[in-house]
Amino acid sequence: MPHVITQSCCSDGSCVYACPVNCIHPSPDEPGFATAEMLYIDPVACVDCGACVSACPVGAILPDSKLDESQQVFVELNAAFYPKREGKLPPTSKLAPVADAPAVHRRAGGPLTVAVVGSGPAAMYAADELLTQQGVRVNVFEKLPTPYGLVRAGVAPDHQTTKRVTALFDRIAGLRGFTFYLNVEVGRHVTLAELAEHHHAVLYAVGAPTDRRLDVDGMGLTGTGTATEMVAWFNGHPEFTDLPVDLSAERVVLVGNGNVALDVARILTTDPDVLARTDVSDHALATLRTSRVQEVVVAARRGPSASAFTLPELIGLTNTHEVVLSADDHALVQQDLTTESNPLTRNKLEVLAKLGDASAPIGRPRIRLAYRMTPLRVLGDDHVEGFEFTVTGTDEVRELATGMVLTSIGYRGKPIRDLPFDDAAAIVPNDGGRVAETPGVYVAGWIKRGPTGFIGTNKSCAAETVHNLVADYNAGLLPDPSERPSALDRLVRARQPAVVDAAGWKAIDAAEIARGGADRPRDKFTAIPDMIAAAATAPTPSLGQRLLSGLRL
Incomplete structure (x- = not known):
């Protein structure tokens, strides 16, 4: 009973790493991964362990015996990716190789602190990669009161399975060292120079927000x-x-x-x-x-x-x-x-x-x-x-x-204030995520590589950027912030009193789900004042609690 990947595949590669016999391809280390329409399970090599099912963030993998009539075509589609072998079993291996998480060499002056601009898939995958290490703080800035970018606003309403990846992003947002600054626009409420004063590095993951x-x-x-x-x-x-x-x-x-x-x-x-x-x-x-x-x-x-x-x-x-x-x-x-x-x-x-x-x-x-x-x-x-x-x-x-x-x-990226921009490619010029001639600034996602791939493609893209960022930090190329950690929270709240934190987002999320009732997954707020009002119903932590949660690593 081999397993089958269906049309809701997000291509983030989690299933590849979970598979004990390396039967899901193309894998992130293979040339065709970035442009593949989906991933494919080899029906001959699959050992029916189900590890890929639990690893998939969008519920796209099922045993072939549980497919409905409309999904039966994916049995053949998965098999067609692999050459005919005339009865010979394919070679199997141990788990597909997973790139080691970047090891952060801690300094006496405090934890590695990174500002991430944007809260879509590339931003959240970058935060996840950074927070695999102890002693790292990630502050995510998003101009809307709600996070997750194109997953929330760009996936069609009838593709609810694809939107399930937000559950993964919620888990990332709950990691120790993660802080949301929602309803805060970088370039308006705070500048790149100010972020640089409070962080070792600034990583832009703002996507490609305009159309060709x-x-x-x-x-x-x-x-x-x-x-x-x-x-x-x-x-x-x-x-x-x-x-x-x-x-x-x-x-x-x-x-x-x-x-x-x-x-x-x-x-x-x-x-x-x-x-x-x-x-x-x-x-x-x-x-x-x-x-x-x-x-x-x-x-x-x-x-x-x-x-x-x-x-x-x-x-x-x-x-x-x-x-x-x-x-x-x-x-x-x-x-x-x-x-x-x-x-x-x-x-x-x-x-x-x-x-x-x-x-x-x-x-x-x-x-x-x-x-x-x-x-x-x-x-x-x-x-x-x-x-x-x-x-x-x-x-x-x-x-x-x-x-x-x-x-x-x-889609098309747009210029970012204080950063170089390649107008022809509509990206920020970079080398593996390092922004050209701008030390301490990095990019991930579509603003880095252009609008290619799917939601999960941003995972390997963000990992590359984070590895280079951590390498620069370990090499001493990223100087310590000039401001104390507590100063950032005061700065943001002085500039934008209506900032929404993680608790505020949870209040918005819960209110939307409640509004949806029994028949709808949620009924979204479509006006920012309504979002702010819903966020205001969340318990307000004291300044001491906010600082403690940011410092407890």
Whole structure:
């Protein structure tokens, strides 16, 4: 009874290290790990021990006997990653090699103290790596009153299993030496220079918070926007609650076909009664209930074999939604099948080949995947009325009537005050996380490497940065802070009296879960004042207790 990884895989590698026979690949030390769509369990080598099940933070691994009908395809998908062996057992080994935690050489002056800017996956994995050692303090700064970045605001509401990784992050936040400074914006309430006075090092893990923009005529008309803005709106991000979303037209066009585009297309075509059992924001649910959208067209410049979405996402989508192709696109899929040799890409093409025909009458809201569509311009005077494409590589023009155009062509990092910035790559220039020509400052996550990989990919990325940070500390390259530990708390609270600590976040979390009742995982606060009010219900520790908790290592 081998175990199987399903579509909710986060790729953080925890299962790899738990497996006693090294049968889960690619592992973090293998070249394909950073770009793998998911991890795969070798059905021949698996010894059915279940260690991977308990290690997985998102509940993505199951015995093959417990898969439901929609998950059966993952049995073959996991097996397809491994070559046929004609009955020979694969070699097994001891546990996959785990990189040693960075050993901190303690100094007489006090513990290694690191400021982490941001609270998403890269930030939390970095904090976890640092706190494997005794005598380390980590202060995490987040501009919102709620932590966890894109896991909270960027994962689609109907992907609750993926959001389970926040339980791991809550555990990290409870480690000795960890302190939250939520609702505190670095660059506004405190500066990089001030953080440097209170810490040995400052590690930025702020992600890539903006979108790449599509440069065609008409972008900017009412009815144009980005898929990431829509996901934030679905999720109740306080900066996007007033996003103007008009779903009165029967068609929405999405430019780009990565997983985020599929997320938006899926939500826009899901029965609102189904969404009502998720943590979708109330304002989004109310708008979706009045939606007239019958078709979402997901358009890509290239052909089917170059589809940017992952195979697990496609499989999950086809299990719950009507997904169709035009006759021309079905022909493109068949053409690619005749030439494609990569087995995983062929699996994707075979799923596409089974999709329905777009010429059939629309019976319920559906998703149409469209290929070889190069964006030309948005049509309309004041409001979107249509979108023109050229057929990629030709002069043929195709027009789609639509009332909304959303782009989903990637995330982009933005410059950080007082740090260098590579505008072409949209990252902070760095060497293994060390920021170029800025001693004592480090980066991890998308601002370090660009918007690639999945939630768990940030684990190995953060580990690399932390290892280099600790090496610099041990080599004496990071001078001791000039300020006493107690001074930081006083500084932050003087600049931002509405700072939210770990207890405040727990109060917000508990209130949201209570608001969700029996039918929803939570009902989120979408306004910062409401979050602050909920946080204020937490017991307030005395100054002495705050200092003691920070110093007790």
